[in-house]
Amino acid sequence: MTIKAYKRRLDIKDGCVDLSHGSGGRAMSQLISGLFYEALDNKWLRRGNDQSAFEVSGGRLVMTTDGYVVSPLFFPGGNIGSLAVHGTINDVAMAGARPLFLSAGFILEEGFALADLKRIADSMGDASRAAGVPVITGDTKVVERGKADGVFITTTGVGVVPDGLDLSAEKARPEDSVILSGTIGDHGVAVMSKRQNLAFETHILSDSAPLHGLVAVMVESGGQALRVMRDPTRGGLAATLNELAQQSNVGFRIAEEAVPVKPEVAAACDLLGLDPLYVANEGKLVAIVAPEAAKKVLAAMRAHPLGRDAAIIGKVIADDHNFVQMATSFGGGRIVDWLSGEQLPRIC
């Protein structure tokens, strides 16, 4: 490490973030080297520059950025740190890309416990190592108490797209198959279950997970038959399908019976008056695939641990109104409309 750690150790056990941790002085340097570098350690960070240089091979790069403001910061199955790694990796991966690197910007609220910050940074490090996508540059700012809510994190990701692949939201065509990679609503319900004013007993864990491994097997089996991929986060499956319908100027017809929902999630949603179709996911994807390749891609997905419950849930239809129609398991028909208003604020 080229930066020497500040002599007095950080009091991670009992200490708090204070304004000096963002002032550019010794305390900030100590926080960065003593907490963030340790948690996220890699050869790029170790050089201690304000940026990191890396080699680029030929081909097309993708880049994405995402802010994380989830409340509560710790939820069953993850925390804001792991979420900030997975979420951005997934946005890169939805282009069919292999994610390469992440950056992380932290906005810390004065008074936030260093022990909690360490837990968050550590789980970020664990998530990024497990995914093989290092955080190679970052930034830390501190704001006065009351001007933020503990920690906000922004991560940016870059990745490289395999040759010949060009997934994009306007590419859905009538008769294409709609594949969902697994059960919906797990993340939203897990977060909801820990809301202060809403605590209810549940064993549901967030599905927060990096999807680039699953995407790689899909790209391998489907290649150019993959038209679009998107991860249904905020607004859930309903929002994603409505976005794609508009962007491709098509409609969807899906079957409620085909959409996998865990019984516990369905029960919790019933209790809270939510529809799982609108509840956020952090480890699921929707793929629009040319019909002739759908079965092959589905089989490849099911062979991957994150695609075990994958299912073809419907198909793309021609529709100038861009309706997402659903055959209810009860036997009727309905629209799955855009979410209106906030169903669950600050879910990611």
Place this chain on the structure above:
Amino acid sequence: MKHTDEYRDGRLARAVAVRITREADPAAEYHFMEFCGGHTHAISRYGIADLLPGNVRMIHGPGCPVCVLPVGRIDAAIHLAERPEVTLCTYGDLMRVPGSHGTSLLKAKAAGADIRMVYSTLDALRIAEAEADRQVVFFAIGFETTAPPTALAVKLAAAKKLANFTIYCNHVLTPPAIRNILESPDVRELGRVRIDGFIGPAHVSTVIGSQPYAFFAEEFEKPVVIAGFEPLDVMQAILMLVRQVNDGRCQVENQYARAVKPQGNEKAKAEVAEIFELRKSFEWRGLGHVPYSGLRLKEAYAAFDAERRFPIAAIEAHDNPACECGAILRGIKKPTGCKLFGTACTPETPMGSCMVSAEGACAAHWSYGRFRDREAL
């Protein structure tokens, strides 16, 4: 999911649908009003209209608490929330209800008013206990179902001698509203609304029981079937109504016997009776002033009444003149009969209250059913 999946079984639904189609006289028309927004939502959410023959038509009633709250009461709540000492606690679905001049609680909150969304009356009580320097007002709305928890909160506040907790009471009653609809000229004289029977409330009836509906069956000669909120409950209730009409019967039948007793929930009724008394009249959006249809706190609990603690002027506010919520709530018009529906008025930009709540007829049709209007769009 045990205890709900049984009531959403598509195979059973199709079997009931076959019976409805077989038993409904093809030469007759059957127009049934579901009073409750919960039923409206289930009918739309599960696509029940697709399972019914063309001559069995459902008319959406006014049983959506958010929808029937008049603009003036929303305005008054906004004024209350704008008082610097007040923290207004509300259920989330009231946040977007339009007041007059494009205001809403959501906009007032963004502009700095201390408005907090809660999931129960007890959350509001906890806030009052924790923040003694704030005047916490709970925006109490709903039918007989939500009145008992409000009563409980007031009793607890009284027991704890909380000096900073009040309720802004907008609780309303179901039977006077049904009576108002049946007595309206639209139904009685002009024949603009044909109602051959009612699907009676689910949750409301768990509290008040099935007895209060006997009057409608006898006096107005309308069959009533109390039904649960699950889609199969609704289908079965429709079949029971078709049979009553075919037999020329006008009875109160209880499809929801697993939850509703004839006398209702005595304890809940006693709690409500202890805390609340009838208002001489209360204004409903769509129905106007309906005698003895609303609740207010009794004199003994006046200290917990926001309308007595704060100067709340009675605000006479009017809906957008083009908004047909009133006619829709009375069953005279369908959502698609309103010029604003889907143009100026959508769930994102609601002009009328029926477009706000998921239980509102307009929002339910817009969100779930508008693909059926594709030719008209």
